[in-house]
Amino acid sequence: MTQLSIAIFGNTNNYPLLLAQGLKLLGHNVRLVINRKELLHRPEARYHEWAGAYPDWIIDCSDLSDVDLAFETPALDRAIHHLTHNVDLVVLNDVGPAFASYLCTPHVVVLTGSDLSYYANYDSLQFRTSMWDPGFKRSLEGRRYIRKMADFVSRQRDGILGAELVCYGQRGLVPSGDQQLDDIGVADAHRFMLHLSNTIDLQPQAMPKNDKLIVLCGSRVVFRPEANRALSAMDFKGTDVLLKGFALYCKSGGKGELRLPRKGQDLEAAIALVNELGVFDRVSWLGEMSLAQFYQEMIAADLICDQFGTSFPGMVTTDAYALGRPVMANLRNEIFSERFSEPLPGLNATTPEEIERHLHILEANPAVLEDIGVKSRLYAEKYLSPESMAKQLLEALSKQCSDTILRHHF
Known part of the structure; x- marks a missing residue:
């Protein structure tokens, strides 16, 4: 398999970081763009020594706000650059599918929860605006913001639909998610289930000698x-x-x-x-x-x-x-x-x-x-294991990918 340059956006619960490590173990060049400030979604939650000093393949774009995403402000430019510069394949997590229209290469979507149930759901508009003052909601500014949020949901759904593979639970595990993907138009043939175990950092431990269960x-x-x-x-x-x-x-x-x-x-x-x-x-x-x-x-x-x-x-x-x-x-x-x-x-x-x-x-x-x-x-x-799962993902992608240039890499 030819070495690929792969960009990953989003790091929900450090799950994409595990995938990135698996891809690196297979010999591919990987860059991971993180977009959240919560510790749960940052690499230092696993490697505390990385706080403030990430390796050069991890890029911190966590200053992006919902306003930047909805209004597509210039603050997105740095993240877009890392998703489009010398890249063969892009993996999109969290709000990442909304970036798909900027890409020059095929992409895979990794859905981990709210990226589908909230950000790709038009019902979220009601949730976001339910506490707004009625006067502001009716104002020119309020209506414009609602339109932009609706456009963001559309872009998120479009990025999911346009993916070569959509990584989500096997059909039947989450019926509500199945229904959403069906509504978006994602066929089962384009779905793939990732299920990663951190066999990189965690080693088997002897059973404890507890005096009770x-x-x-x-x-x-x-x-x-x-x-x-x-x-x-x-x-x-x-x-x-x-x-x-x-x-x-x-x-x-x-x-x-x-x-x-x-x-x-x-x-x-x-x-x-x-x-x-x-x-x-x-x-x-x-x-x-x-x-x-x-x-x-x-x-x-x-x-x-x-x-x-x-x-x-x-x-x-x-x-x-x-x-x-x-x-x-x-x-x-x-x-x-x-x-x-x-x-x-x-x-x-x-x-x-x-x-x-x-x-x-x-x-x-x-x-x-x-x-x-x-x-x-x-x-x-x-x-x-991250390596095994990354290999399975790329094998599934090679069968689905419509891009002849990327297919040549497999």
Whole structure:
């Protein structure tokens, strides 16, 4: 395969950074343009020594505002330059699809949530303007701003539709996202699922020698769709299912401890549920911490829990796999089996009763935990490593790409 020069825009949750590293391991030249100031979306969240001193292949364009994007101000010029100068392929994440009309080369879109559900959704105009003063909304300036926002949504949707590949969950994982992509016009033949595990930084760890079963929930505390109407199906983690299952386990003799992050839209409701279930003395709440600290919490736990709701196993699961930790979740293998030749390893659970049963089995047979952990790391290396996934992406692109010049590179 010929060496490519690849530009990536956007770095939601440092997911594109993992892809960039995989592409670099394959020998390609990569530049990553970051556009957010939140630490969650910046490389220094993974490599603290990079703060203020990025390697030369990472470009910081985080001064861009929503106004710059909507009105296409000259502030976009620097980012556009890095997406068009000596580039064979562009990968667009976050608000990146709205830049597609500036590109001179084929592009791939990597959708990670709000880039589809919000920025490519005309309903977001109502959400953005719902608190505006009616007088301003009716004014010339207000109407002009609404037109520009609507144009931005159109550009975002156009960039998604024009992509050679749209990286999104396998059809069926997120039905609302499937519907949006259908509405935009993206055919299944142009969809590809990325599912990355950080096998670069994270190495398998020996199981801890805890004197009781330590269960760590890694996902945000979100479980009430009726109270969080602005969120998508991907956001609901079924934390209430986990809490009810853990309570059943405790009441039937289980000795373990559950640890959860003090983070998420339904945190207060979850605390109330813990008290209602009578397990407040068996649940620990973890305060805000760095990613490195969270990894230490994972290493100290016997079992990692991800989502039990309408979402699907994400980076909590794939990071646990990289560390060699077993996972319990609604694994959605009825869908993942269409993407990978082997099912995701772990303990599948969708009800409190299934969670209770799994916890008792693990408490009585701790060797099962180690066996699942080993299988999880091997699965991550085989299917989900950045290098493996980058290779799969480029192979899929070579079959789809309509650009004869780019096809020549494969």
